[in-house]
Amino acid sequence: MTRPRTEAEHLASLVPASVRATRLPRRSVLRGSVLAAGALGGLTACGGDDAGSGGEGGGSATTLGSNGSDEVPKKMIAALAADAKTKAGVDVAINTIEHEKFQEGINNYLQGSPDDVWTWFSGYRMRFFASRGLAGDISDVWQDLTGYTDAFKQAGTGDDGKQYLVPSTYGPWAVFYRKSLWQERGYTPPADWESFKALLARMQTDGLVPMAFADKDGWPAMGTFDQLNLRINGYQFHVDLMAGEEAWNSAEVKSVFEAWREIMPFHQEAANGREWQEAATALVNKEAGMMLLGSFIGEQFPEADQGDLDFFNFPEIDPAIGADAVEAPLDGYMMSARPRDEEAAKKFLGYLGSADAGTLMVQTNPTVITANGDTDTSGYTELQARCAEYVGSAKSIAQFMDRDTRPDFASTVMIPSLQTFINNPADIDGLVNSIEEQKKSIFTS
Incomplete structure (x- = not known):
């Protein structure tokens, strides 16, 4: 009997294999505690602590819950928010939450009053929250995205076949x-x-x-x-x-x-x-x-x-x-199940999945590789180029323990x-x- 194809085997033209998912049994709900005891029940959307105060000039506005609390990713997120206002006409208010607190408090955060868009990961961690109804369906956003292989689309797809994540960057x-x-x-x-x-x-x-x-x-x-x-x-x-x-x-x-x-x-x-x-x-x-x-x-x-x-x-x-x-874990962006302004949130996600955003990501964070194949990588540092070659030559790619289980x-x-x-x-x-x-x-x- 032929074994099911893994997500690793889907990474087609970019890498030979990645994002293992299909061998995991489907589960709509996990019982009991999802994350470690003591997770921050107080994680809520507050917005506006960084670039892009929402709503200026009467245009579209959305909020982004970001785990990019260290200096370099924080700078990258701020640059994306500023560029989204110019390229997509969306004002983005950033709610930066300390990385570990965001990860450990994500369950309560999503069941409370989350931001419209939030940073997260592919793999089981993405599918889990999608299956619980805590993430919004962004399949219509994907209809307009270009530059992604089918494998990366699969990496953003939940157990129900709908898309819930826009992949952004990864690194080995x-x-x-x-x-x-x-x-x-x-x-x-x-x-x-x-x-x-x-x-x-x-x-x-x-x-x-x-x-x-x-x-x-x-x-x-x-x-x-x-x-x-x-x-x-x-x-x-x-x-x-x-x-x-x-x-x-x-x-x-x-x-x-x-x-x-x-x-x-x-x-x-x-x-x-x-x-x-x-x-x-x-x-x-x-x-x-x-x-x-x-x-x-x-x-x-x-x-x-x-x-x-x-x-x-x-x-x-x-x-x-x-x-x-x-x-080579893959990061991305997801949408709340009930965003305050769904149209603005999806416009922002569409921008985040664009080649322009991918180019800005790798320019402002020299430690990551972009998931969008249309990104201008001519400015890759030596390290980025080495990382891209390294991942591209791998036979099999795992996502990391806390994403694969x-x-x-x-x-x-x-x-x-x-x-x-x-x-x-x-x-x-x-x-x-x-x-x-x-x-x-x-x-x-």
């Missing part, structure tokens, strides 16, 4: 480093697991923190698990594990944690008390040799140092598995489990048995 996860530091020390990118471990040991001997590392917010460590699982067990096992179709206490998963435990001594200590921006600072200051993170790490580098940032693919561990699967499982089970492992990597059996027990409860609900 890889191992990032400073070229100048590596040239000074004579380091070269490792091709396999043994040479990677040898490099870690050499960096430690040289007085560096081999791997900058942080997990205070809970999600960064998911990237380490994903990379190891993709290299040890392969893409299909990984997506099946995320879908709840494989056992977390299996020998395959144990081998992932065993490999992680082997290299844990080379990671920056006290990771659970550190945010990723703080860890990235160690890389910027040449105190750390490398860091596994998304290309957004470039946001922490001063403009003068942007050209010094480079990366390599997480190394091969099993030659039979190879290293041709990567992660159920949000309640990612938040309430995997975040505390991985933080427990970071604090005490000795008891792998106890860890995976606990995860599997909780998984069964959640995935059968």
